[in-house]
Amino acid sequence: MSPAPGRLMLLDTASLYFRAFFGVPETITSPDGQPVNAVRGLLDFIAFLVDRHRPARLVACMDADWRPQFRVELVPSYKAHRLAPGGGGAEVVPPTLVPQVTVIEQLLDAIGIARLGVPGFEADDVIATLASNSKDPVDVVTGDRDLFQLVRDDVPVRIVYTARGVGKADVVDEAFVAAKYAIPGRAYADFAVLRGDPSDGLPGVAGIGDKTAAALISRFGGLDALLAALDSDSEAGFPAGARNKLKAARSYIDAARFVVATRTDVPTGKVDDAVPSSIRDTQALLDLVQTYGISSPVQRLLTALRVPISPD
Numbered sequence: 001m002s003p004a005p006g007r008l009m010l011l012d013t014a015s016l017y018f019r020a021f022f023g024v025p026e027t028i029t030s031p032d033g034q035p036v037n038a039v040r041g042l043l044d045f046i047a048f049l050v051d052r053h054r055p056a057r058l059v060a061c062m063d064a065d066w067r068p069q070f071r072v073e074l075v076p077s078y079k080a081h082r083l084a085p086g087g088g089g090a091e092v093v094p095p096t097l098v099p100q101v102t103v104i105e106q107l108l109d110a111i112g113i114a115r116l117g118v119p120g121f122e123a124d125d126v127i128a129t130l131a132s133n134s135k136d137p138v139d140v141v142t143g144d145r146d147l148f149q150l151v152r153d154d155v156p157v158r159i160v161y162t163a164r165g166v167g168k169a170d171v172v173d174e175a176f177v178a179a180k181y182a183i184p185g186r187a188y189a190d191f192a193v194l195r196g197d198p199s200d201g202l203p204g205v206a207g208i209g210d211k212t213a214a215a216l217i218s219r220f221g222g223l224d225a226l227l228a229a230l231d232s233d234s235e236a237g238f239p240a241g242a243r244n245k246l247k248a249a250r251s252y253i254d255a256a257r258f259v260v261a262t263r264t265d266v267p268t269g270k271v272d273d274a275v276p277s278s279i280r281d282t283q284a285l286l287d288l289v290q291t292y293g294i295s296s297p298v299q300r301l302l303t304a305l306r307v308p309i310s311p312d
Contacts, residue, residue, distance in 0.1 A: 006136030008273065009055035010127045013115075014063050015143045017042045017104055019162060021097045030292040038100040039107070043297035045166045046113075047304040050275070053139055053160070057273040060108050061126040062117030066091050069120075074255040077201040107288055111301070112280030114273045121266050128262035130271070131157050141169075146197070148177055149189035149262060182214045190223040193256045202256060205249040212239055216246075223257055276307060 020041025028037040050058065067079045067089065084090040108115045116126055124147060131138045131150050138155060140147055143162040150157050151174055159172035170176065174185025183191050194213035196204020208216075219237045220226040229237060230246055238246075246253070279285055279302070289295050 005056060007053070007055045007139065008057040008059070008130070008134050008136055009049065009053060009139045009141060010130055011046070011049075011058070011060045012123055012127060012140065012142035012144060012147065013042075013060045013104075014066075014123060015162070016045050016141065016166075017097070017101065019143055019166070020045060021094065021100070023165075026096060030294075034099065034292070035096045036100060036103070036292050036294060038097055039103050039292060040294060040297045042104055043107070043294065043301045047297070047301040048166055049141055049160065050301075051304040055139065056275060057136075058275050059114045059116055059130060059271060059273045061123040061130070062105075062115060063123045064117035064119045065121060068122060068125075071259045075202060075252075075259045077203065078259055079201050081201055103288065103292060106284070107294075107298070110279070110281045110285040110288060111298075111305075111307075112276030112278070114271055116268060116271055118266050118268060121263060125263040125266045126268060129264050129266040129268055130273075131155075132264040145188075146192065146200070146260070147262070148172060149186075149192070149260075151177055151185060151188070153185070181210075183217045184221060187217050187222055189260050189262075190226075190257070191217045193223060193253060193260050196256075197260075202259065203252075204256075205245055205253065207245045208242065208249075212242055215239060216242065223253070227253070275305060279307060 017038045021038035024037035024041040026035045026037050028035065028040055030036050067082075071078045079091075082091050084092045105115060117123065118126055124144070127140055127142075127147065128150055131140060134155065134157075138157040139160050140150060140157065141160040141162065145161070145163070147159055151159060151172055153174045156173065161170045161172050164170065177183065177188055178185045181188065181191060191213050192202075194205050194208050194216060195210055196202045204213075216226055216238070217223075220229060226246075230243065230250070235243060285298070289298050
């Protein structure tokens with residue numbers, strides 16, 4: 001299959017290398033005994049995704065700041081449970097994964113796959129900005145359902161959702177969101193504000209679970225209309241008891257909606273996102289292949305990219 005004209009694939013890179021790390025045994029090591037399970041797994045994931053979806057453009061989006069201050073100031077519990085002991089703001093990451101992330105970055109750079117992280121922003125924000133600026137179809141690859149908020153059928157922007165595995169990924173569009181959550185297809189962020197997300201340290205509105213959150217968003221169409229109704233004297237559209245719960249959580253809702261929403265104003269600059277047609281730095285790639293014993297996955301990725309020069 002030829003590349004889809006202009007199609008842009010955006011990789012939530014951390015989501016993918018964490019999945020690779022936990023999905024591929026740590027017994028996969030380099031010649032000197034270093035684990036390279038995340039490296040090998042990620043390379044094979046990208047090869048599979050490129051081969052299946054044939055993007056013309058590809059960006060590996062990175063977390064330059066996994067817990068941005070602007071979100072913490074609004075909701076202090078945001079990702080607080082993932083902080084490493086001892087302060088410093090670092091995230092808890094398996095110690096054998098940390099050096100592999102550096103290798104992954106070096107490999108992407110040597111091959112010529114665009115890699116983009118912007119200080120002060122999460123990869124989600126970079127993805128949202130690039131997707132919102134694209135006039136061509138976009139596939140966002142992630143295991144994070146937070147990014148369901150980007151789904152649009154008109155561009156289109158789809159999520160290649162890897163929660164069940166990269167090879168079994170669901171392609172998420174507005175119909176998928178509507179069917180799964182019983183909400184309008186573009187209303188996932190508003191739904192998530194009410195329901196919360198413990199994995200991100202977002203408690204949601206006390207007493208408002210998935211079903212009630214979905215009913216409220218479906219009834220009002222979104223948070224703006226819901227909050228306008230909440231500020232009026234009308235009880236219409238509110239399930240029994242929900243109005244009082246929402247009123248009690250109004251300050252949380254006002255803050256959380258700006259935490260949950262991905263930013264679309266990240267200063268990304270110009271990104272050379274074309275799928276590489278040749279290796280950017282052959283010697284660097286050869287050195288990495290030899291050092292880490294990763295010839296096979298690199299070859300598979302280069303084959304998927306249809307890059308003619310392959311390291312031995």
